[in-house]
Amino acid sequence: MYRYDEFDAAFVSGRTAQFTDQINRRISGELSEDQFRPLRLMNGLYLQLHAYMLRIAVPYGTLSSRQMRKLAHIARTYDRGYGHFTTRQNIQFNWPKLKDVPAILRELGSVEMHSIQTSGNCIRNTTTDQFAGAAADEIIDPRPVAEIIRQWSSLHPEFSYLPRKFKIAMSGSPNDRAAIRFHDIGLQAATNAAGDIGWEVWVGGGLGRTPMIGKMINSFVPNEHLLAYLESIMRVYNRYGRRDNKFKARIKILVHEEGLETIKGQVEAEFAEVRGGVLTLPAEEVDRITTYFAPPQFKAQPATRIDVAYESIIDPAYGRWLDNNINSHREPGYASVTISLKPVGGAPGDATDTQMDVVADLAERYSFDELRVTHEQNLVLPHVAVADLRAVYDALVGSGLAEGNTGLITDMICCPGLDFCALANARSIPIAQEISRTFAEPKRQAEIGDLKIKISGCINACGHHHVGHIGILGVEKKGGELYQITLGGDATEQASVGKIIGPGFEAENVPGAIETLVDTYIAKRESADETFIQAYRRLGEAPFKEALYGNA
Amino acid sequence: MGMPKLVTVQPAHDKLRALGILALNGMFDEMDAVGVLRYATSDVLPGDLAIVSSFGADSAVLLHLVAQVDPSMPVYFLETGKHFAETLAYVETLKKHLGLINIHAIHPDQADVQRFDPAGTLWETDPDSCCHIRKTEPLEPITEQYGGWVTGRKRFQTVERGVLPHFELTSDDRIKVNPLAYFSDADVNKYKIEHGLPEHPLFAKGYKSIGCAPCTSVVAEGEDPRAGRWRGLNKKECGIHFDFNGAIAKPVTAAAKHTLWKDGAFIADPFHDWSETSDPATASYTHVPLSVFLANREAFLANPHPLGLLVSPGERIEDVEADLGRFASVAIKFPAFSDGRGYSSARLLTQRYHYANEIRAIGDVLQDQIPLMRRCGINAFVVTHEPTREALIEDRLPEVALFYQPVGATEVPVGTRPFLRRAS
Structure with a gap:
């Protein structure tokens, strides 16, 4: 993992002191709320009507056990005993007091964490594959470059007041687990003809009220020019992105309105000017940062094989967990474990202070002190010896963290919705809870197989509903809540945006509608190997529409 | 009533x-x-x-x-x-x-x-x-x-x-x-x-x-x-509790004599704004809007007096690249502190075109943004916001003095520190 040196530590404490001063000026009245808002947002502090919400950066989703324990401590001491892991691999606390925020930031600083740029119209946390550095299918570990981007973008003087927020996601593997085509910039590891590893650059993707799939703007940018290329895109966006309408201010609209070729021309012209300048990234620097992310000292493991079929007979719940929550590791004898934060009837992505402590202990004992946060709002122990899986599972069972549902219908992404969020039009957590109760039966989940449901409580789409195989969008209609259903979204390399299937449903009818869709899929699929999204692509929307609304 | x-x-x-x-x-x-x-x-x-x-x-x-x-x-x-x-x-x-x-x-x-x-x-x-x-x-x-x-x-x-x-x-x-x-x-x-x-x-x-x-x-x-209360009527409050308005008024800003901050002091400003009565041939110590300059380029180039250039958001500094040497001062307009286009204009001026005279920020210039403006090459500030004026005079701008990214204007590499690390 990356370790702060004196410079990084001094930078974060300088930023904490600066923000503490800004808070004090706000409390004294020297700063108006209008003036304070962008300052606090740039440090992850939102103001909802009754309480502040503090969002803490988890750079590229990587945590140590010490950091996780600190998050547990903050949840316990300054909040209400829990935190919420977000789709940008961060964590947010919903009830801190303004006066406590400087103390929380000092606590975070002591474990090399901060909340810099987790909000506001600036470059946000760079997200990546939760299995980075562990996945068997990886071309390169994206985290060293993600860390370099983090440093380059931190308090960037030119790009702190962009037209709108800016999100970068990276994938080091051809199987995109970071939804890079739905980010302002997506970076996909690629190899050129000479065999060098570099980055395929996608631009203009996004969700929100105007979902767009990113477009490839450059098929290969080598590491040494990556920052110069990113700066070129940022400058074009900062100068020409729309500022007249908040809803049209993201780069996706600029790319869409001007056309990819125009933007590409502007970016290339800018790149021609800055290429080879101060941002040229020396190979030694990449190497230096990469050493922080060197693989841990894996031990040669005895040829342990787990017979999942056998285990499933002995202990079905354990067998199910092995089946779904284990990802293959590049190192023989090791596996990555997904810890589900989606218990039946729970709020997706929430973890209590006790659970965070348990997970920290497990990471320390079984996973070389490393943890990951996934954009699907789960946690990951990236490097667990196969021989230790049973022990890890048993410890998770005791803490209500052993749900073996990763990738299944109950593993939903869900935004906080009207229960917390000032922007929401409808509740989303209760919908997720009700759906998970409806499909609680493990056998039924197994029969359904891979199916991603994603739920947003408003058009801003924090719950990624556009890219759910089944998406659910809460809207306000005549003072009540109504839920629109979309089908066919996909956040991976086969990116697609879901289509609205028909008129919306009242909250109490949503689980029934999902059951109808699922039953239709099961009745029409070619075999159990054909997943929901594959079946939808083959069949189109007609049979699903007919099942939901009848033959009109 | x-x-x-x-x-x-x-x-x-x-x-x-x-x-x-x-x-x-x-x-x-x-x-x-x-x-x-x-x-x-x-x-x-x-x-x-x-x-x-x-x-x-x-x-x-x-x-x-x-x-x-x-x-x-x-x-x-x-x-x-x-x-x-x-x-x-x-x-x-x-x-x-x-x-x-x-x-x-x-x-x-x-x-x-x-x-x-x-x-x-x-x-x-x-x-x-x-x-x-x-x-x-x-x-x-x-x-x-x-x-x-x-x-x-x-x-x-x-x-x-x-x-x-x-x-x-x-x-x-x-x-x-x-x-x-x-x-x-x-x-x-x-x-x-x-x-x-x-x-x-x-x-x-x-x-x-x-x-x-x-x-x-x-x-x-x-x-x-x-x-x-008022059973059977569509009435919930008696009228004394209406108004949930949480709006916050802006503090009043006092007018000040010298508003131009340059080289560590508020000084008299020799420049004025361009107005409808200004004449390209005779204007002196005036910040000419970029579009006006382009429309009357010949007249301005023949004008013997010191002139400045006013760059508003959306205007392209590239369009006056060849004439930048003509200006004693460039004013970059920040219509709202949240409009960050001026930062790009300033960096282009200093780094790409090596413009070395005064670059001033005008408009919504506040203490929290001044450190960023400086890093982009802005070296003078027209400031009316009272707390910002005090902060400048008392030299206590809210600033993080360590920088990660080289922007090429004011920062120096930190000793033997690697790439990306800079100090003010």
Whole structure:
């Protein structure tokens, strides 16, 4: 993992002191709320009507056990005993007091964490594959470059007041687990003809009220020019992105309105000017940062094989967990474990202070002190010896963290919705809870197989509903809540945006509608190997529409 | 009823307006009613806070808080002339029990009552007007005397009050303090029992929210506690509690003599703005808008006087690249501090075109952005915002002195530090 040196530590404490001063000026009245808002947002502090919400950066989703324990401590001491892991691999606390925020930031600083740029119209946390550095299918570990981007973008003087927020996601593997085509910039590891590893650059993707799939703007940018290329895109966006309408201010609209070729021309012209300048990234620097992310000292493991079929007979719940929550590791004898934060009837992505402590202990004992946060709002122990899986599972069972549902219908992404969020039009957590109760039966989940449901409580789409195989969008209609259903979204390399299937449903009818869709899929699929999204692509929307609304 | 008042109310609390009431709401535990009231009386509005109490079913709780914090705080009671006899007796009971020494009864204007409600039946035909002459109108001159008032409103009481915070700013710049905002029905009852507070005589008979006698009825089990008020009418509030406006006014900025900050001091500014009467051939020490310059390029190039250039957001510095040497000063306009286009213009000027004369920021120039502007090459600032002026003079800009990214303007590599690390 990356370790702060004196410079990084001094930078974060300088930023904490600066923000503490800004808070004090706000409390004294020297700063108006209008003036304070962008300052606090740039440090992850939102103001909802009754309480502040503090969002803490988890750079590229990587945590140590010490950091996780600190998050547990903050949840316990300054909040209400829990935190919420977000789709940008961060964590947010919903009830801190303004006066406590400087103390929380000092606590975070002591474990090399901060909340810099987790909000506001600036470059946000760079997200990546939760299995980075562990996945068997990886071309390169994206985290060293993600860390370099983090440093380059931190308090960037030119790009702190962009037209709108800016999100970068990276994938080091051809199987995109970071939804890079739905980010302002997506970076996909690629190899050129000479065999060098570099980055395929996608631009203009996004969700929100105007979902767009990113477009490839450059098929290969080598590491040494990556920052110069990113700066070129940022400058074009900062100068020409729309500022007249908040809803049209993201780069996706600029790319869409001007056309990819125009933007590409502007970016290339800018790149021609800055290429080879101060941002040229020396190979030694990449190497230096990469050493922080060197693989841990894996031990040669005895040829342990787990017979999942056998285990499933002995202990079905354990067998199910092995089946779904284990990802293959590049190192023989090791596996990555997904810890589900989606218990039946729970709020997706929430973890209590006790659970965070348990997970920290497990990471320390079984996973070389490393943890990951996934954009699907789960946690990951990236490097667990196969021989230790049973022990890890048993410890998770005791803490209500052993749900073996990763990738299944109950593993939903869900935004906080009207229960917390000032922007929401409808509740989303209760919908997720009700759906998970409806499909609680493990056998039924197994029969359904891979199916991603994603739920947003408003058009801003924090719950990624556009890219759910089944998406659910809460809207306000005549003072009540109504839920629109979309089908066919996909956040991976086969990116697609879901289509609205028909008129919306009242909250109490949503689980029934999902059951109808699922039953239709099961009745029409070619075999159990054909997943929901594959079946939808083959069949189109007609049979699903007919099942939901009848033959009109 | 009188005409609406046309006289502008003078806001007595500039500081409070600027303070932003919402910020206060993050400072207290939800149930810390005493803390909220104590802070309100000692820090927010010392000696300038009053209470209006209905002496209804739950009033004892708030008045008990007042007695703990300051028994001499003014308490006003709207003596509408329509109260239950039990309520009037209860005023005396509480006064004695709690030791409150500053209770005043407010009566409606008798002329208004004679004129609009001679038969005393207005409550039946037009309850809104009845409330207006008996509550809203008599209260107005009283509230004008205070910077704020304390209310006993609670979020659970009605759906409309479900979003009530501890502190609100009304549109006439007064503060409403709601110490009990987060108390539930059970919390109120618990508090009454724990502190042995005397009960309103009608409470035991099923009245949960008590106002004037004609408009108050018994509330059934499980009903909204205020359901017994104006029963059968689409009316929830009497009018004295409207205004949930949390808006915060901008602090007034004082005019200053020298507004140009350059080389560590506010100095006289030789430049003026371009105006409609300016002439390209004769203008001198004027910041010429970029578009005007392009339209009259020949005339400006023939003009012998010192000139400046005004670059507004959206204008391309590239278009005047060849003529930059003509200008003694470039002014970059920041129409709002949140508009970051000027940073790109400044970097292009200094780094790409190596422009080395004055680059000044004009418009919404505030202390929190000045360090970023400097890093992009801006070296002069036109500043009217008073706290920013003070911060510049006292050399205490809120700044992180360590930089990650090289921008190529002001920073130097940190010793033997690797790539990306810089100090100011």
